[in-house]
Amino acid sequence: MKKRIAIFASGSGSNAQKIMEHFKKHNDAEVAIVLTNNPDAFVLQRADNFEIPTHIFNRREFYDTDTVVNLLKNLQVDIIVLAGFLWLIPENLLKAFPNKIINIHPALLPKYGGKGMYGDKVHQSVLDNNEDESGITIHFVNEHFDEGEIIHQSRFKIEKADDLKMIKFKGQQLEHLHYPKVVEQLLNKMKSI
Numbered sequence: 001m002k003k004r005i006a007i008f009a010s011g012s013g014s015n016a017q018k019i020m021e022h023f024k025k026h027n028d029a030e031v032a033i034v035l036t037n038n039p040d041a042f043v044l045q046r047a048d049n050f051e052i053p054t055h056i057f058n059r060r061e062f063y064d065t066d067t068v069v070n071l072l073k074n075l076q077v078d079i080i081v082l083a084g085f086l087w088l089i090p091e092n093l094l095k096a097f098p099n100k101i102i103n104i105h106p107a108l109l110p111k112y113g114g115k116g117m118y119g120d121k122v123h124q125s126v127l128d129n130n131e132d133e134s135g136i137t138i139h140f141v142n143e144h145f146d147e148g149e150i151i152h153q154s155r156f157k158i159e160k161a162d163d164l165k166m167i168k169f170k171g172q173q174l175e176h177l178h179y180p181k182v183v184e185q186l187l188n189k190m191k192s193i
Contacts, residue, residue, distance in 0.1 A: 003078040003187045004032040008085040013043025014172065015083035015104060015179050020050045022180035029187050032075050037062065037087055062090065069096045078190060081183055082141065086118055089141050101141040102186065104179050106171045108153055109137040113146030123167045126158070133157050134167060136174045138182045152182050 005023065009016045013034075020031050034047035035055045047054045061067050069092050072080065080093075082103040089101060105113060107122045117125070126134045135155035140148035154177075156170040 001076075002026075003029040003190065004076055005029060005183065005187075006032060006072055006075070006077040006080045007034045007043075007047075007083050008080065009034065009036055009041060009043040009083045010038050010086045011041055011043065011084050013041065013046045013083060015175055016043050016081075017046045018176045019081060019083065019180050019183060020046065020052060022184070024050060026184075029078075029184065032077060033071075035068065037085075043083075059087075062087065066092055069093055072097070079183065079187060080141075081179075083179070084119075088115075088143075088145060091143065094141070094143060099140055100190075102151065102183070103139055103141050103146075103148070104175055105137045105139065105146050106134075106168075106175070107137065108133070108135045108155065109139060109146055109150060113137075115145045117146065120164060120168065123164050123171065127162075127164055127167060131158055134171065136171055136178065138179060151186070152178060154178055 007016045007019060016034060023029050023031050031052050033053050033055060034043060036043055037057060039056050044054050055071060057068055080097055080101040107126060112122045112125050133155050135153055137150055138152040139150045142148040154174045
């Protein structure tokens with residue numbers, strides 16, 4: 001049986017798309033579902049383009065019920081991939097999928113992480129602090145924002161002329177290149193359930 005991936009995203013879903021593309025014709029793994037807390041998220045259209053089922057949930061359903069956990073268990077999900085998902089993962093989900101939830105962050109953690117640090121806010125902070133490099137971090141998810149064990153980091157150099165748009169572009173190039181590969185590596189390490 002193929003390993004099954006669930007993707008959580010809150011917005012456009014460019015990383016989600018790269019993962020869907022990577023596993024579209026994969027022999028050993030597939031994206032089983034895309035979940036979002038945002039009914040207007042473009043990631044829903046991306047999932048539809050790949051004929052992948054979606055589930056939209058609200059805050060109450062996510063934090064106060066086991067609906068999402070039960071859905072993922074019923075789908076026999078092996079790994080949960082956060083791709084621009086902005087809510088803190090609740091305890092019931094962490095317990096149901098220990099060391100099976102990963103996230104990508106657009107900076108070199110532990111720098112520029114934590115609550116409220118996402119997207120352009122991260123890149124702007126990197127720029128404001130005159131950093132000479134930035135990068136991406138892929139990490140396991142725990143009960144705190146951006147504090148789980150680091151799985152992978154990639155760096156890029158920041159040139160004097162780089163603006164917010166260029167830093168974001170360089171970061172996204174690394175995200176799109178590495179995230180699908182890291183998901184695949186983790187799935188290869190997991191024993192079949």
